[in-house]
Amino acid sequence: MSTLEQMYQQVIMDHAREAHGRGLVEVTLPAHGESHQVNTTCGDEVTLRVGLEGDRIASLSWEGQGCSISQASVSALSELLDGESIATADDTVEAFRALMQSKGEHLDEEREDLLGDATAFVGVGKYPARIKCALLGWMAFRDALIQARSASEGGQQ
Amino acid sequence: MLRDLHDDFPILSRTVRNGKPLVYLDSAATSQKPSAVLEAESAFYREHNGAVARGAHLLAEEATEAFESARSDVARLVGASPEEIVWTSGATASINLVANGIGDASLGAGGEEAARFRIGPGDRIVVTEAEHHANLIPWQQLAARTGAELAWIPVDDDGRFDLDNLDTIVNGSTTVLAFSHAGNVTGIVADVAPLVARAREVGALTVLDACQSVPHLPVDVAQLGVDFMAFSGHKMLGPTGIGALWGRKELLDALPPSVFGGGAIAIVTMERTTWLEAPMRFEPGTQPVAQAVGMGAAARYLMDLGMDQVARHEARLAQIMREGVAELPGVRLLGPVGDPDRIDVLGLAAVAVDGVHAHDVGQVLDDLGVLARVGHHCAQPLHRRFGLTGSTRASAHVYTREDDARAFVEALATVRSFFGVHA
Numbered sequence: 129m130s131t132l133e134q135m136y137q138q139v140i141m142d143h144a145r146e147a148h149g150r151g152l153v154e155v156t157l158p159a160h161g162e163s164h165q166v167n168t169t170c171g172d173e174v175t176l177r178v179g180l181e182g183d184r185i186a187s188l189s190w191e192g193q194g195c196s197i198s199q200a201s202v203s204a205l206s207e208l209l210d211g212e213s214i215a216t217a218d219d220t221v222e223a224f225r226a227l228m229q230s231k232g233e234h235l236d237e238e239r240e241d242l243l244g245d246a247t248a249f250v251g252v253g254k255y256p257a258r259i260k261c262a263l264l265g266w267m268a269f270r271d272a273l274i275q276a277r278s279a280s281e282g283g284q285q
Numbered sequence: 286m287l288r289d290l291h292d293d294f295p296i297l298s299r300t301v302r303n304g305k306p307l308v309y310l311d312s313a314a315t316s317q318k319p320s321a322v323l324e325a326e327s328a329f330y331r332e333h334n335g336a337v338a339r340g341a342h343l344l345a346e347e348a349t350e351a352f353e354s355a356r357s358d359v360a361r362l363v364g365a366s367p368e369e370i371v372w373t374s375g376a377t378a379s380i381n382l383v384a385n386g387i388g389d390a391s392l393g394a395g396g397e398e399a400a401r402f403r404i405g406p407g408d409r410i411v412v413t414e415a416e417h418h419a420n421l422i423p424w425q426q427l428a429a430r431t432g433a434e435l436a437w438i439p440v441d442d443d444g445r446f447d448l449d450n451l452d453t454i455v456n457g458s459t460t461v462l463a464f465s466h467a468g469n470v471t472g473i474v475a476d477v478a479p480l481v482a483r484a485r486e487v488g489a490l491t492v493l494d495a496c497q498s499v500p501h502l503p504v505d506v507a508q509l510g511v512d513f514m515a516f517s518g519h520k521m522l523g524p525t526g527i528g529a530l531w532g533r534k535e536l537l538d539a540l541p542p543s544v545f546g547g548g549a550i551a552i553v554t555m556e557r558t559t560w561l562e563a564p565m566r567f568e569p570g571t572q573p574v575a576q577a578v579g580m581g582a583a584a585r586y587l588m589d590l591g592m593d594q595v596a597r598h599e600a601r602l603a604q605i606m607r608e609g610v611a612e613l614p615g616v617r618l619l620g621p622v623g624d625p626d627r628i629d630v631l632g633l634a635a636v637a638v639d640g641v642h643a644h645d646v647g648q649v650l651d652d653l654g655v656l657a658r659v660g661h662h663c664a665q666p667l668h669r670r671f672g673l674t675g676s677t678r679a680s681a682h683v684y685t686r687e688d689d690a691r692a693f694v695e696a697l698a699t700v701r702s703f704f705g706v707h708a
């Protein structure tokens with residue numbers, strides 16, 4: 129496989145073509161957050177919304193437009209984390225960031241298990257210019273999650 | 286015809302990903318440098334380096350001579366006189382110099398001689414929808430600072446300036462008309478004459494962004510008839526960090542400087558300062574001397590080739606790229622195909638590929654050793670006008686071979702099947 133094919137693995141192409149969680153869903157849960165992220169080099173954008181029920185991600189949806197890497201990445205995130213616990217989500221986000229910084233090397237088994245399909249993005253780490261694309265949705269998720277948490281903490285007071 | 290210039294450009298012999306030969310097609314972003322430029326810069330440091338226009342020792346004299354003769358070379362390239370060439374850090378700085386000068390004059394700087402530049406509420410600044418952000422944002426900011434209004438000339442579906450309503454857009458309140466000589470996305474070479482004629486009719490200053498024309502076409506300021514013109518060294522085979530502003534001498538002598546310091550002044554007391562004439566008034570502080578020397582060498586290199594020859598060479602490359610991509614299914618060329626005999630487009634081609642994002646297109650090209658630019662190329666409004674957020678652009682220069690131009694078309698032809706998109 130060429131490095132190009134390593135980056136555009138079939139899993140990624142599939143996610144790009146048939147994205148998960150696309151289409152913003154209205155969240156009535158009090159603990160919710162939304163984040164809009166733009167990749168300033170290309171104008172790609174993602175708006176991502178989460179709703180929490182206790183410590184579980186009960187709703188995760190997004191809208192966006194951009195390159196196959198950015199769109200597939202947020203799709204993979206959505207498939208992985210919708211319904212998960214906040215703790216697992218935090219670990220998964222950290223693992224994905226580590227994967228992006230690994231310069232194309234695989235991570236340990238534990239973190240790759242956590243990442244599931246998203247492990248396929250390993251090839252992106254070899255292309256510094258594309259790491260931002262892959263991280264776009266993950267940044268939106270992290271930001272939306274912070275907001276949802278502070279909304280839920282506010283609600284408990 | 287130009288001879289093959291590959292051997293003049295050391296970087297072109299390197300290889301890229303997977304050991305592939307380099308096909309460099311991002312010259313509109315920045316050009317590669319010939320040995321003549323690299324050596325001029327290095328020789329300056331090795332043999333002549335000294336403080337310019339400060340002191341009387343031998344090296345100071347030699348450095349000043351090198352700096353000023355570079356200015357003459359750059360002036361000669363665009364048909365100007367040396368005292369009308371101001372060194373800047375690039376086209377962006379050149380345009381900002383004019384916009385800031387007008388803004389400061391509007392606040393009273395520069396006294397009576399700068400009164401001709403004053404603008405305010407009720408006045409109008411006109412740009413076009415096709416501008417690079419460097420020739421848009423400074424004018425937006427100037428309008429915001431002074432209360433003047435910003436208006437723009439729209440473009441048609443091909444990206445050409447739409448001059449149907451020129452007389453109502455460039456109206457009697459217009460004080461500045463800023464536009465590009467050649468488009469960095471469409472490659473269109475503008476017909477400057479009707480714009481200059483209209484600006485003159487209403488007494489507006491014309492500011493030409495010649496960043497993409499000076500490196501590729503014969504440019505003569507007298508023929509163009511504009512008042513100011515901006516261009517960059519690094520796009521015309523010269524170093525980064527250096528560029529030029531050309532302006533009519535009487536305008537440059539009246540425009541107040543916005544950056545202050547040593548070397549630009551006539552008399553300084555503790556209370557006030559009087560400026561030197563242009564260009565010195567705009568060159569305070571230690572200048573990028575070696576870069577200026579490099580830009581002078583680049584100007585000489587281009588003049589030795591002959592700008593007519595350069596333009597013809599690139600017209601041929603334009604034809605290969607533009608006609609080639611226009612025939613590919615699912616590929617949209619931004620701008621017209623152009624007519625090589627009239628040299629109405631630059632040697633570049635920006636395309637949108639149906640169903641494939643520009644970043645993904647660029648990645649496939651990169652893998653084939655074809656280095657093109659992806660994104661909005663600092664022209665968001667123009668891409669929005671085309672209904673796009675970005676495009677993939679291949680752009681040529683004197684060293685680009687016909688095979689390079691063909692490699693772009695061939696690489697582009699593989700993109701849709703790589704991503705499984707079919708017509």
Ligand SMILES: Cc1ncc(COP(=O)(O)O)c(C=O)c1O
Binds near residue numbers: 374
């Ligand atoms: C048409 C045009 N104007 C202005 C600029 C800005 O030039 P620089 O970045 O050298 O200041 C560019 C460069 O991208 C350009 O293509």
